[in-house]
Amino acid sequence: MTEWISPQKPAEYAESRLVEAILDGAFPVNSQLPPERELAEKLGVTRPTLREALQRLSRDGWLDIHHGRSTRVRDYWKEGNLLILSAIARRQQHLPVNFVPNLLHIRLLLAPEYTRLAIRNAPAEVIRLLETLQQVPDTNEDFTRVDYDLHYRLTILSGNPVFTLIFNGFTTLYHSMGLIYFTDSRTRDHSRSFYKKLLSAALSNDIFMAEEVTRSVMRESIDLWKRSLENTSNKEK
Numbered sequence: 001m002t003e004w005i006s007p008q009k010p011a012e013y014a015e016s017r018l019v020e021a022i023l024d025g026a027f028p029v030n031s032q033l034p035p036e037r038e039l040a041e042k043l044g045v046t047r048p049t050l051r052e053a054l055q056r057l058s059r060d061g062w063l064d065i066h067h068g069r070s071t072r073v074r075d076y077w078k079e080g081n082l083l084i085l086s087a088i089a090r091r092q093q094h095l096p097v098n099f100v101p102n103l104l105h106i107r108l109l110l111a112p113e114y115t116r117l118a119i120r121n122a123p124a125e126v127i128r129l130l131e132t133l134q135q136v137p138d139t140n141e142d143f144t145r146v147d148y149d150l151h152y153r154l155t156i157l158s159g160n161p162v163f164t165l166i167f168n169g170f171t172t173l174y175h176s177m178g179l180i181y182f183t184d185s186r187t188r189d190h191s192r193s194f195y196k197k198l199l200s201a202a203l204s205n206d207i208f209m210a211e212e213v214t215r216s217v218m219r220e221s222i223d224l225w226k227r228s229l230e231n232t233s234n235k236e237k
Helices: 010-024 036-043 047-060 082-089 099-121 123-131 140-157 161-168 171-181 185-203 207-236
Strands: none
Touching: 010 036, 010 047, 036 047, 047 082, 082 099, 099 123, 099 140, 099 161, 099 171, 099 185, 099 207, 123 140, 123 185, 140 161, 140 171, 140 185, 171 207, 185 207
16 A cells, blocks of 8 residues: 655645754844744744744744744753754754764663563563574664664563653664664674673572673673774765
8 A cells, every 4th residue: 555645744844944044053042033024934934833933942942932022042051951952863964973982871861760660560571582682684774673672672671651652762773774784793792792691690680790791782882882883984084
């Protein structure tokens, strides 16, 4: 059956263009947006459509709207929220240099906890999951897929849905960055070793060993990511 792709609505188009203009620096942090009439003309939308887009961006933390005054671009790194973080993650061509390493540092803080909780709450399910990962095909596509699924399932089994909601905000970025990360055989070996050690901890029902193994691997993955980028950069030269 043919898949029908809904065309982007005018307000969604205007919203997306404005976000990209903010991230590109066309509308810098703390600058004022042009008057509505001028901005609507530039975007090729009606003023009611523009107002709808501006209200959405205000709700999500990009803009500061006050009636009778110009609309201000917020300092989204200081005044933003998880909606902004997710929006930036979906626009990979606009990612700041340290965006992925910073995300990996957050994973370093979160992953040991949701892994520990998952094994405490559902040891049998974690064991079954890890057993399926002991023979992953040696390709970057397969490792990206199974590694994402592992962390996604662990967040669910942790019993804390906030972990999953945070994780879901980076699905697209996780997959695209994973293809780069797992191109290097060393990163695949590193994760393969992680799955083995984590299975051992789960079989022993040692939640603290699982927590420490995860913390160590997440810390090492930050350096491996930097090496993966260097390798990709060298190949492109």
